[in-house]
Amino acid sequence: xxxxxxxxxxxxxxxxxxxxxxxxxxxxxxxxxxxxxxxxxxxxxxxxxxxxxxxxxxxxxxxxxxxxxxxxxxxxxxxxxx
Amino acid sequence: xxxxxxxxxxxxxxxxxxxxxxxxxxxxxxxxxxxxxxxxxxxxxxxxxxxxxxxxxxxxxxxxxxxxxxxxxxxxxxxxxxxxxxxxxxxxxxxxxxxxxxxxxxxxxxxxxxxxxxxxxxxxxxxxxxxxxxxxxxxxxxxxxxxxxxxxxxxxxxxxxxxxxxxxxxxxxxxxxxxxxxxxxxxxxxxxxxxxxxxxxxxxxxxxxxxxxxxxxxxxxxxxxxxxxxxxxxxxxxxxxxxxxxxxxxxxxxxxxxxxxxxxxxxxxxxxxxxxxxxxxxxxxxxxxxxxxxxxxxxxxxxxxxxxxxxxxxxxxxxxxxxxxxxxxxxxxxxxxxxxxxxxxxxxxxxxxxxxxxxxxxxxxxxxxxxxxxxxxxxxxxxxxxxxxxxxxxxxxxxxxxxxxxxxxxx
Numbered sequence: 185x186x187x188x189x190x191x192x193x194x195x196x197x198x199x200x201x202x203x204x205x206x207x208x209x210x211x212x213x214x215x216x217x218x219x220x221x222x223x224x225x226x227x228x229x230x231x232x233x234x235x236x237x238x239x240x241x242x243x244x245x246x247x248x249x250x251x252x253x254x255x256x257x258x259x260x261x262x263x264x265x266x
Numbered sequence: 267x268x269x270x271x272x273x274x275x276x277x278x279x280x281x282x283x284x285x286x287x288x289x290x291x292x293x294x295x296x297x298x299x300x301x302x303x304x305x306x307x308x309x310x311x312x313x314x315x316x317x318x319x320x321x322x323x324x325x326x327x328x329x330x331x332x333x334x335x336x337x338x339x340x341x342x343x344x345x346x347x348x349x350x351x352x353x354x355x356x357x358x359x360x361x362x363x364x365x366x367x368x369x370x371x372x373x374x375x376x377x378x379x380x381x382x383x384x385x386x387x388x389x390x391x392x393x394x395x396x397x398x399x400x401x402x403x404x405x406x407x408x409x410x411x412x413x414x415x416x417x418x419x420x421x422x423x424x425x426x427x428x429x430x431x432x433x434x435x436x437x438x439x440x441x442x443x444x445x446x447x448x449x450x451x452x453x454x455x456x457x458x459x460x461x462x463x464x465x466x467x468x469x470x471x472x473x474x475x476x477x478x479x480x481x482x483x484x485x486x487x488x489x490x491x492x493x494x495x496x497x498x499x500x501x502x503x504x505x506x507x508x509x510x511x512x513x514x515x516x517x518x519x520x521x522x523x524x525x526x527x528x529x530x531x532x533x534x535x536x537x538x539x540x541x542x543x544x545x546x547x548x549x550x551x552x553x554x555x556x557x558x559x560x561x562x563x564x565x566x567x568x569x570x571x572x573x574x575x576x577x578x579x580x581x582x583x584x585x586x587x588x589x590x591x592x593x594x595x596x597x598x599x600x601x602x603x604x605x606x607x608x609x610x611x612x613x614x615x616x617x618x619x620x621x622x623x624x625x626x627x628x629x630x631x632x633x634x635x636x637x638x639x640x641x642x643x644x645x646x647x648x649x650x651x652x653x654x655x656x657x658x659x660x661x662x663x664x665x666x667x668x669x670x671x672x673x674x675x676x677x
Contacts, residue, residue, distance in 0.1 A: 205331025226395040
């Protein structure tokens with residue numbers, strides 16, 4: 185099932201806000217998970233698992249290291265859902 | 267070189283009778299019970315339907331994001347430590363001279379059990395990555411150490427229900443031995459869950475007075491039938507005396523000594539002769555340079571179990587001799603329930619307040635004093651303590667035969 189980029193971003197914002205307490209308004213495509221949003225490695229695992237559940241996609245562990253920015257994650261999820 | 271003296275310069279607590287020290291202390295003097303029926307569905311499925319939950323939920327004292335990464339025991343540790351640190355004036359200190367010793371009897375047991383439920387119901391992928399840092403017994407101490415950036419050492423002694431007192435004693439040693447100038451010390455427990463409660467119930471250790479929860483914790487009463495499980499924690503900021511004076515800190519009292527022994531008798535039952543308790547008390551007084559004549563108050567372990575209360579009272583009478591006649595004994599578990607690894611810590615907080623206000627808190631729910639109890643129990647309302655130099659004791663014992671006695675004295 186194809187997912188719209190805007191929908192994925194909105195969903196990810198909610199997840200990151202829930203997991204890391206970052207206000208959704210400050211989460212944008214170019215934000216770096218660790219440097220800008222202070223999502224540590226343990227919280228990143230939570231974000232990934234929650235995203236898999238929400239979007240019905242599989243995000244392998246080896247792919248997670250490449251998800252540096254929010255945009256990277258959105259693109260990965262959109263492509264994985266195609 | 268003379269021995270380094272150690273004083274108390276900060277207090278913090280979250281207990282079944284109050285979300286902080288001031289509220290808890292007022293409720294204690296007023297004789298308020300913190301024991302209530304549990305509202306959770308599981309409570310009806312086990313033999314004991316009540317416990318002493320904290321008066322103020324951590325969700326009212328912490329941010330949501332912080333809450334979800336911390337076991338409940340860790341939440342209690344941070345809440346009490348923040349209050350204690352602030353009370354101490356948030357001292358400026360070289361972090362390499364700052365330590366943390368916070369104990370827990372059981373650690374993150376609700377995290378362990380909740381995550382096991384998730385593992386069985388949803389699979390390994392859904393087990394939280396925060397599970398291990400949340401369930402480890404040193405988690406409360408580690409989180410406080412992290413927040414304060416303590417670098418002199420972060421420790422977690424474990425000795426069941428003596429853990430909180432042992433932690434404070436360990437902190438005393440750290441300062442005496444010149445490893446640190448300030449140590450944040452105490453104990454926490456968060457074990458109100460069907461599984462540990464079922465375990466205690468299976469041992470016949472818990473009261474089953476389901477129809478009258480607030481009357482269930484009744485140390486020294488003839489019809490006591492077991493302890494009431496409580497939760498929460500207490501924290502004391504211990505500080506080297508000269509260090510405290512130099513920064514103009516508010517000094518509550520001195521922590522003057524400790525005595526530790528073990529029974530070598532039984533894994534759970536108290537030694538009826540109380541020899542280990544007597545030795546611990548003797549060592550503690552010697553360590554403090556005091557005698558039984560100096561002691562005016564004792565906050566007893568007295569958990570409301572049939573065997574434990576009398577064994578303890580007999581040991582105290584034997585160790586204090588005729589001087590027991592001027593020791594006002596308070597069993598505050600009658601109001602807070604038994605916080606296991608947090609017990610010795612909140613009771614030490616109460617002793618510090620007792621010395622400050624010169625008021626020994628009451629013991630509630632004694633309708634008929636057990637005639638086998640031969641110590642002078644403060645009943646129903648607070649009792650004034652004498653002016654001048656006074657000292658008080660906290661004794662704590664744990665499954666495994668651990669005995670800890672701490673000595674606090676006015677300054």
